[in-house]
Amino acid sequence: MLQATSIIYVLLLVNFSEAAEYGITGGKVAKPHSRPYMASLQIQGHHVCGGMLIRKDYVLTAAHCKDCYQDITVVLGAHNISKKEGSQQRINVKKYHVHPQFEANQFEYDIMLLKVTSIYTICPH
Ligand SMILES: *[C@@H]1O[C@H](CO)[C@@H](O)[C@H](O)[C@H]1NC(C)=O
Helix, strand or coil: CCCCHHHHHHHHHHHHHHHHHCCCCCCCCCCCCCCCCCCEEEEECCEEEEEEECCCCCCCHHHHCCCCCCCCEEEEEECCCCCCCCCCCEEEEEEECCCCCCCCCCCCCCEEEEEECCCCCCCCC
């Protein structure tokens, strides 16, 4: 099982809601596939949130990214999410674990774990 302490460490390092709210400022284009754990969470082919693969079957993201009516697809292996790239893997979510104390429109406990269906393998490019 996932250790609660490791999730808390990641929480301290990354403020997901802030990143989602304001976008990225002053960033540089990363070397393609140098961050294989970074995920794009998409609904009907549109990027809604970023996420991070923290185990081969778990993606960490923010709770506010969950849509009550539509499923999220996890896209891994992308360099440019605006393109259809052969390296991209689309993975379905098996289970949504929203933090039990999260409430919509609140900033506290804005964290969610997605258990994904297929095991993601990082293939060399
Ligand atoms: C990503 O792809 C789109 C569409 O082809 C292009 O307009 C954009 O410049 C690309 N972005 C990067 C960072 O390569």
